Amino acid sequence: EEACGRIDILFNNAGVIRRKTVVELEEQDWDLVINVSLKGAYNLSKFVIPIMxxxxxxxxxxxxxxxxxxxxxxxxxxxxxxxxxVNLTRAMAIDHGPENIRVNCVSPGDTDTPLLREEA
Known part of the structure; x- marks a missing residue:
């Protein structure tokens, strides 16, 4: 906002994976995955929405x-x-649509990225 005066687009595109079941998963890995994907989208949106x-x-x-x-x-x-x-997107769309803020989610399948290649 300081540099450009406004923010028109926010793309929350972060993610990490730990390939484990609930039983195998350590709490620190759970926290990392939730924090990067879900909490990251929340935090960025929380501070960008008022500017938008x-x-x-x-x-x-x-x-x-x-x-x-x-x-x-x-x-x-x-x-x-x-x-x-996915559901955070739905809630944000309902809450912030009246402010002329569109909130959408893309949910791709497996995509050839370094994240996917690390699993091979």
């Missing part, structure tokens, strides 16, 4: 995951975090 509203609106795009809709094996924290992002 003051400027007349904007667009927020959150990256969920197909696994946030359907689930997947050995990815309990990732599935939970991305499902949270």
């Amino acid at each position: 509203a003051k400027s007349g609106g904007g667009s927020i795009i959150n990256t969920g995951s197909g696994w946030g809709i359907k689930g997947g094996d050995k990815a309990a924290a990732y599935c939970a975090a991305k499902a949270g992002v």
